[in-house]
Amino acid sequence: MNVNNLRAEKQKGENKNFFQIDLLKAFMIAFVIIDHGFGYTDRSGLGTELWERMAIPFFLIILGFNMGKSFSREDNRSLKSLYSLSYFKKKFWRFLFPYLVFYIVSTSIGFLIYGSYFPETFYENWFLEYIIFQRSLLEGPGNWFIPVLFQSILIMPLLYYLFTKKPVLSLIMCFIIEICWHLLIFFYIGPVTGVDDILREIPFRLVVFLYLSAIGMGIWFSQKHKIFSKRNIFVWLLFPISLIYMILWDFFGFRLQIDGADLVRGDYNYLTFIYAALIFLIVLRLLPKSPKSIISKTISPLGKATFHIYLVQDLYYVILYINFNYVWNSPGFGGLVNPFGIASTDLLTNIGLLTVNWIICFSIGIIWWYFEKQLLNLFSRHYKSN
Secondary structure: OOHHHHHHHHHHHOOOOOHHHHHHHHHHHHHHHHHHHOOOOOOOOOOHHHOHHHHHHHHHHHHHHHHHHHHHHHOOOOHHHHOOHHHHHHHHHHHHHHHHHHHHHHHHHHHHHHHHHHHHHOOOOHHHHHHHOOOOOOOOOOOOHHHHHHHHHHHHHHHHHHHHHOHHHHHHHHHHHHHHHHHHHHHHHOOOOOHHHHHHHHHHHOOHHHHHHHHHHHHHHHHOOOOOOHHHHHHHHHHHHHHHHHHHHHHHOOOOEEOOEEOOOOOOOHHHHHHHHHHHHHHHHHOOOOOOOHHHHHHHHHHHOHHHHHHHHHHHHHHHHHHOHHHHOOOOOOOOOOOOOOOOOOHHHHHHHHHHHHHHHHHHHHHHHHHHHHHHHHHHHHHHHO
């Protein structure tokens, strides 16, 4: 048996699915639905930075981890083989195709909602935002993540290639590039004091460089994710700094600023990604990779349908925001966005409303993912038979 056959046999016997990853993705998308359900509620001092606001950092790390594992299984080493037609085909059907469906549906609903006001949505930056960054006409919470995801698809093969050559240097460069991008926003935008500043800053926030350290750590962990490995000791060393920063940010309103301008923009950054990275390693260490149980069979579809659920909640919430905006903007509102327009501060009521949001978003997302999967399998079998 030659080397290629041995490699093929090894890959055939290897279970490429990680139950831990599916479980993390299921929890994180549930946290996204919680986060966007808060709407305009003031969340300062609730500790949300330490749990539900960690969804996006986890998704970014998982994005790098999954791509690193995928490339390593295929044993691609050259840039030409990494940037293959099959790679882009997989990404098209995995991400771009469902997004195109979402884009058509959301924009069509946007036409119906905006009506005669539709032309006013196209101001001077319409080409940059709607064409380059692919913002849909009916943009909901979390839509900003889509252009970041698509950009990651373009740079991921290059990142993986660099990590196979100079892993330590590549990881360091991911952090340096992200820090430099934060500094660029700091010097170019300065303090954000009004709507104009926010609009100027938005395009910078839609660039993948602002989240590169998380993706880089994901690729790094895909090569070796043992929590007590010497190569991962940097996570342990930086974790206390990350934790202290997040506590100060959430509970005490601390910001790294100079003359009112943030040196570090937002709460998705290299100082918070480390916190998510350590939890990521702990989950991979404590939970089994391939448990034989009903729970794993239930969790697996949730993990695989995460992107579809993400798109569903985006459209779901923006429709609620538009229809019940007078409720969420009312003085002292502290409830949860819901399809009934109920504004309640009662804990049990809001738990029930949150459950409704989960059921709606999860159900539609999973059904969409399942039927799309069956349809693509049908086309694939038909294509092969011909």
